Amino acid sequence: MTKYPVNKIILFSSVDGPGNRTVIFLQGCNFDCKYCHNPETRRLCIGCGTCVTKCPAGALQRSEENGGQVVFLPEKCVSCDTCIHICPHDASPRIRPMTAAEAFEAVKRQMPYIRGVTVSGGECTLYPDFLRELFALCKEVSLSTFIDSNGTYDFASDPELMAVTDGVMLDIKAFSGEDHLTVTACDNRQVLKNALFLAEEGKLFEVRTVIVPGLYDTEQTVLETGKLLKDYCGQVRYKIIAYRPMGVRESYSHYPVPEQALLEDYAERLREMGWRDIVII
Ligand code: SF4
Ligand code: SF4
Incomplete structure:
Protein backbone atom coordinates (compact mmCIF):
# COMPACT_ATOMS: atom_id res chain seq x y z
CA MET A 1 0.00 0.00 0.00
CA GLU A 40 8.11 23.84 6.47
CA THR A 41 5.23 22.10 4.66
CA ARG A 42 6.48 23.00 1.17
CA ARG A 43 8.98 20.27 0.38
CA LEU A 44 9.93 16.74 1.24
CA CYS A 45 13.03 16.20 3.38
CA ILE A 46 16.18 15.56 1.33
CA GLY A 47 18.07 14.09 4.28
CA CYS A 48 20.77 16.76 4.46
CA GLY A 49 21.03 16.13 8.23
CA THR A 50 21.27 19.81 9.26
CA CYS A 51 18.46 19.41 11.81
CA VAL A 52 19.79 16.20 13.40
CA THR A 53 22.61 17.82 15.37
CA LYS A 54 20.47 20.81 16.35
CA CYS A 55 17.66 18.81 17.97
CA PRO A 56 18.01 19.39 21.74
CA ALA A 57 16.14 16.20 22.64
CA GLY A 58 17.86 13.60 20.47
CA ALA A 59 14.60 13.01 18.63
CA LEU A 60 16.26 12.93 15.20
CA GLN A 61 18.69 10.28 14.01
CA ARG A 62 20.35 9.34 10.78
CA SER A 63 19.50 5.84 9.60
CA GLU A 64 22.57 4.23 8.05
CA GLU A 65 20.48 1.29 6.73
CA ASN A 66 18.18 3.71 4.93
CA GLY A 67 20.74 5.65 2.92
CA GLY A 68 21.25 8.26 5.66
CA GLN A 69 17.56 9.18 5.84
CA VAL A 70 16.53 11.13 8.90
CA VAL A 71 14.43 9.16 11.37
CA PHE A 72 12.06 10.94 13.75
CA LEU A 73 11.55 9.53 17.25
CA PRO A 74 8.26 11.10 18.39
CA GLU A 75 8.53 9.77 21.95
CA LYS A 76 11.63 11.97 22.49
CA CYS A 77 10.35 15.13 20.76
CA VAL A 78 9.66 18.14 23.00
CA SER A 79 7.93 20.09 20.18
CA CYS A 80 10.44 22.97 20.27
CA ASP A 81 10.19 23.42 16.46
CA THR A 82 13.96 24.03 16.18
CA CYS A 83 14.15 21.53 13.31
CA ILE A 84 11.60 23.28 11.12
CA HIS A 85 13.02 26.74 11.81
CA ILE A 86 16.53 25.78 10.77
CA CYS A 87 15.69 23.51 7.82
CA PRO A 88 17.16 25.24 4.73
CA HIS A 89 14.84 23.30 2.40
CA ASP A 90 11.35 24.27 3.65
CA ALA A 91 10.88 20.70 4.89
CA SER A 92 10.24 18.94 8.19
CA PRO A 93 11.88 15.81 9.60
CA ARG A 94 8.71 14.99 11.56
CA ILE A 95 6.74 13.58 8.64
S1 SF4 B 1 14.23 18.28 7.58
FE1 SF4 B 1 15.41 19.80 6.48
S2 SF4 B 1 17.28 20.09 7.68
FE2 SF4 B 1 16.34 18.18 8.39
S3 SF4 B 1 17.33 16.60 7.16
FE3 SF4 B 1 15.45 17.15 6.09
S4 SF4 B 1 16.03 18.70 4.59
FE4 SF4 B 1 17.73 18.56 6.10
S1 SF4 C 1 10.60 19.77 17.41
FE1 SF4 C 1 12.32 19.05 16.17
S2 SF4 C 1 14.16 19.89 17.12
FE2 SF4 C 1 12.50 20.05 18.65
S3 SF4 C 1 12.63 18.15 19.84
FE3 SF4 C 1 11.18 17.73 18.21
S4 SF4 C 1 12.41 16.85 16.57
FE4 SF4 C 1 13.85 17.83 17.99
Missing part, protein backbone atom coordinates in the same frame (compact mmCIF):
# COMPACT_ATOMS: atom_id res chain seq x y z
CA THR A 2 1.28 3.46 -0.86
CA LYS A 3 2.34 5.62 2.06
CA TYR A 4 1.82 9.38 1.89
CA PRO A 5 3.73 12.12 3.78
CA VAL A 6 1.55 13.30 6.66
CA ASN A 7 2.90 16.49 8.25
CA LYS A 8 0.45 16.41 11.14
CA ILE A 9 -3.06 15.49 12.18
CA ILE A 10 -5.11 17.94 14.25
CA LEU A 11 -7.77 15.88 16.02
CA PHE A 12 -10.27 18.73 16.52
CA SER A 13 -10.64 21.94 14.54
CA SER A 14 -13.61 24.27 14.22
CA VAL A 15 -12.05 26.52 11.55
CA ASP A 16 -11.40 24.04 8.73
CA GLY A 17 -14.87 23.55 7.32
CA PRO A 18 -18.30 23.00 8.86
CA GLY A 19 -18.51 21.79 12.47
CA ASN A 20 -15.85 20.05 14.46
CA ARG A 21 -13.39 18.24 12.20
CA THR A 22 -10.21 16.20 12.20
CA VAL A 23 -7.68 17.78 9.85
CA ILE A 24 -4.90 15.93 8.05
CA PHE A 25 -2.02 18.00 6.67
CA LEU A 26 -0.04 16.46 3.81
CA GLN A 27 3.51 17.55 3.05
CA GLY A 28 4.51 19.26 -0.21
CA CYS A 29 3.21 22.22 -2.21
CA ASN A 30 3.46 23.38 -5.82
CA PHE A 31 3.17 27.09 -4.91
CA ASP A 32 5.85 29.32 -3.46
CA CYS A 33 3.69 31.92 -1.71
CA LYS A 34 5.65 34.87 -0.45
CA TYR A 35 3.53 35.04 2.70
CA CYS A 36 3.44 31.27 3.36
CA HIS A 37 2.77 30.79 7.08
CA ASN A 38 3.91 27.15 7.11
CA PRO A 39 6.98 27.11 4.85
CA ARG A 96 4.82 10.35 9.22
CA PRO A 97 4.44 8.16 6.14
CA MET A 98 0.89 6.79 6.30
CA THR A 99 -1.46 4.88 4.05
CA ALA A 100 -4.94 6.31 3.56
CA ALA A 101 -6.26 3.41 5.68
CA GLU A 102 -3.89 4.31 8.53
CA ALA A 103 -4.95 7.96 8.37
CA PHE A 104 -8.58 6.81 8.44
CA GLU A 105 -7.90 4.81 11.62
CA ALA A 106 -6.71 8.05 13.29
CA VAL A 107 -9.87 9.81 12.11
CA LYS A 108 -12.15 6.96 13.16
CA ARG A 109 -11.03 7.23 16.79
CA GLN A 110 -12.50 10.77 16.90
CA MET A 111 -15.82 9.76 15.35
CA PRO A 112 -18.07 10.47 18.36
CA TYR A 113 -16.78 14.05 18.47
CA ILE A 114 -16.43 15.16 14.83
CA ARG A 115 -18.68 15.87 11.89
CA GLY A 116 -16.04 15.05 9.31
CA VAL A 117 -12.52 15.21 7.99
CA THR A 118 -10.64 17.95 6.14
CA VAL A 119 -7.43 17.33 4.23
CA SER A 120 -5.08 20.28 3.93
CA GLY A 121 -1.38 20.88 3.33
CA GLY A 122 0.95 21.88 1.81
CA GLU A 123 -1.26 21.16 -1.16
CA CYS A 124 -3.17 17.96 -0.56
CA THR A 125 -4.37 17.56 -4.16
CA LEU A 126 -0.81 16.56 -5.07
CA TYR A 127 -2.00 13.21 -3.67
CA PRO A 128 -5.41 12.57 -5.30
CA ASP A 129 -5.15 8.79 -4.72
CA PHE A 130 -4.88 9.42 -0.97
CA LEU A 131 -7.92 11.70 -1.05
CA ARG A 132 -10.07 9.25 -3.05
CA GLU A 133 -9.19 6.34 -0.80
CA LEU A 134 -9.54 8.21 2.51
CA PHE A 135 -12.80 9.90 1.54
CA ALA A 136 -14.34 6.63 0.30
CA LEU A 137 -13.63 5.16 3.75
CA CYS A 138 -15.10 8.26 5.45
CA LYS A 139 -18.27 7.95 3.38
CA GLU A 140 -18.78 4.38 4.60
CA VAL A 141 -19.17 5.78 8.12
CA SER A 142 -21.06 8.96 7.09
CA LEU A 143 -18.28 11.44 7.85
CA SER A 144 -18.27 14.57 5.68
CA THR A 145 -15.21 15.18 3.52
CA PHE A 146 -13.59 18.53 2.73
CA ILE A 147 -10.49 19.61 0.81
CA ASP A 148 -8.42 22.72 1.52
CA SER A 149 -6.75 23.57 -1.80
CA ASN A 150 -4.76 26.17 -3.73
CA GLY A 151 -6.88 25.25 -6.75
CA THR A 152 -4.27 23.92 -9.15
CA TYR A 153 -5.77 20.44 -9.38
CA ASP A 154 -8.20 19.92 -12.27
CA PHE A 155 -11.20 18.86 -10.16
CA ALA A 156 -13.43 18.52 -13.24
CA SER A 157 -11.16 15.77 -14.57
CA ASP A 158 -11.65 13.60 -11.48
CA PRO A 159 -15.33 12.61 -11.09
CA GLU A 160 -14.32 9.78 -8.75
CA LEU A 161 -12.84 12.27 -6.29
CA MET A 162 -15.77 14.65 -6.70
CA ALA A 163 -18.21 11.83 -5.90
CA VAL A 164 -16.69 11.39 -2.44
CA THR A 165 -15.92 15.08 -1.72
CA ASP A 166 -18.52 17.21 0.03
CA GLY A 167 -16.80 20.56 -0.22
CA VAL A 168 -13.68 22.51 -1.11
CA MET A 169 -12.14 25.54 0.56
CA LEU A 170 -10.32 27.33 -2.25
CA ASP A 171 -7.60 29.99 -2.09
CA ILE A 172 -7.87 32.85 -4.56
CA LYS A 173 -4.49 34.35 -3.90
CA ALA A 174 -4.66 37.00 -6.62
CA PHE A 175 -7.11 37.62 -9.46
CA SER A 176 -4.83 38.89 -12.22
CA GLY A 177 -2.48 36.33 -13.73
CA GLU A 178 0.46 38.67 -13.28
CA ASP A 179 -0.28 39.27 -9.58
CA HIS A 180 -0.77 35.56 -9.01
CA LEU A 181 2.67 34.89 -10.46
CA THR A 182 4.13 37.55 -8.15
CA VAL A 183 2.49 36.03 -5.07
CA THR A 184 2.83 32.30 -5.77
CA ALA A 185 5.21 31.87 -8.74
CA CYS A 186 2.38 29.97 -10.48
CA ASP A 187 -0.37 30.63 -13.01
CA ASN A 188 -3.98 31.00 -11.80
CA ARG A 189 -6.09 30.02 -14.80
CA GLN A 190 -6.89 26.60 -13.34
CA VAL A 191 -7.71 28.21 -9.98
CA LEU A 192 -10.38 30.47 -11.48
CA LYS A 193 -11.72 27.61 -13.63
CA ASN A 194 -12.03 25.50 -10.48
CA ALA A 195 -13.82 28.28 -8.59
CA LEU A 196 -16.59 28.29 -11.19
CA PHE A 197 -16.68 24.51 -11.65
CA LEU A 198 -16.90 23.80 -7.92
CA ALA A 199 -19.53 26.52 -7.41
CA GLU A 200 -21.66 25.08 -10.24
CA GLU A 201 -21.33 21.62 -8.67
CA GLY A 202 -22.45 23.02 -5.29
CA LYS A 203 -19.09 21.99 -3.79
CA LEU A 204 -17.41 25.34 -3.26
CA PHE A 205 -17.75 25.83 0.49
CA GLU A 206 -15.46 28.83 0.83
CA VAL A 207 -13.04 31.08 -1.07
CA ARG A 208 -10.23 32.74 0.84
CA THR A 209 -7.96 35.66 0.10
CA VAL A 210 -5.02 36.75 2.24
CA ILE A 211 -4.83 40.53 2.16
CA VAL A 212 -1.21 41.66 1.84
CA PRO A 213 -1.02 45.40 1.13
CA GLY A 214 1.71 46.29 -1.31
CA LEU A 215 2.31 42.77 -2.58
CA TYR A 216 -0.53 42.61 -5.13
CA ASP A 217 -3.79 44.34 -6.04
CA THR A 218 -5.90 43.15 -3.11
CA GLU A 219 -8.92 45.30 -3.98
CA GLN A 220 -9.10 43.94 -7.52
CA THR A 221 -8.75 40.38 -6.25
CA VAL A 222 -11.59 40.58 -3.72
CA LEU A 223 -13.97 42.51 -5.96
CA GLU A 224 -13.31 40.53 -9.16
CA THR A 225 -13.59 37.23 -7.28
CA GLY A 226 -16.84 38.54 -5.80
CA LYS A 227 -18.13 39.30 -9.29
CA LEU A 228 -16.91 36.00 -10.78
CA LEU A 229 -18.89 34.03 -8.18
CA LYS A 230 -21.81 36.46 -7.83
CA ASP A 231 -24.36 33.88 -9.02
CA TYR A 232 -23.32 31.58 -6.16
CA CYS A 233 -22.77 34.16 -3.42
CA GLY A 234 -25.76 32.87 -1.48
CA GLN A 235 -24.14 29.49 -1.00
CA VAL A 236 -20.41 30.28 -0.74
CA ARG A 237 -18.50 31.89 2.13
CA TYR A 238 -15.88 34.55 1.45
CA LYS A 239 -13.11 34.51 4.04
CA ILE A 240 -10.97 37.66 4.09
CA ILE A 241 -7.73 36.92 5.91
CA ALA A 242 -5.41 39.65 7.22
CA TYR A 243 -1.75 39.00 6.50
CA ARG A 244 0.26 38.56 9.69
CA PRO A 245 4.02 37.98 9.69
CA MET A 246 4.00 35.07 12.21
CA GLY A 247 5.75 32.02 10.77
CA VAL A 248 6.57 33.77 7.48
CA ARG A 249 10.08 33.37 6.05
CA GLU A 250 12.40 36.19 7.17
CA SER A 251 12.91 37.62 3.67
CA TYR A 252 9.14 38.02 3.21
CA SER A 253 8.18 39.20 6.69
CA HIS A 254 8.32 42.95 5.98
CA TYR A 255 4.86 43.37 4.44
CA PRO A 256 2.48 45.56 6.48
CA VAL A 257 -0.50 44.09 8.32
CA PRO A 258 -3.67 45.51 6.72
CA GLU A 259 -5.86 47.97 8.64
CA GLN A 260 -9.13 46.53 9.93
CA ALA A 261 -10.96 49.37 8.10
CA LEU A 262 -9.65 48.08 4.77
CA LEU A 263 -10.93 44.57 5.47
CA GLU A 264 -14.32 45.96 6.57
CA ASP A 265 -14.49 48.02 3.38
CA TYR A 266 -13.91 44.92 1.21
CA ALA A 267 -16.56 43.03 3.17
CA GLU A 268 -19.05 45.85 2.75
CA ARG A 269 -18.47 46.00 -1.00
CA LEU A 270 -19.00 42.24 -1.24
CA ARG A 271 -22.26 42.66 0.72
CA GLU A 272 -23.37 45.30 -1.81
CA MET A 273 -22.89 42.63 -4.52
CA GLY A 274 -25.14 40.23 -2.61
CA TRP A 275 -22.61 38.21 -0.59
CA ARG A 276 -23.97 37.33 2.82
CA ASP A 277 -21.54 34.90 4.44
CA ILE A 278 -18.36 36.94 4.85
CA VAL A 279 -15.80 36.22 7.53
CA ILE A 280 -12.86 38.47 8.42
CA ILE A 281 -10.00 36.94 10.37
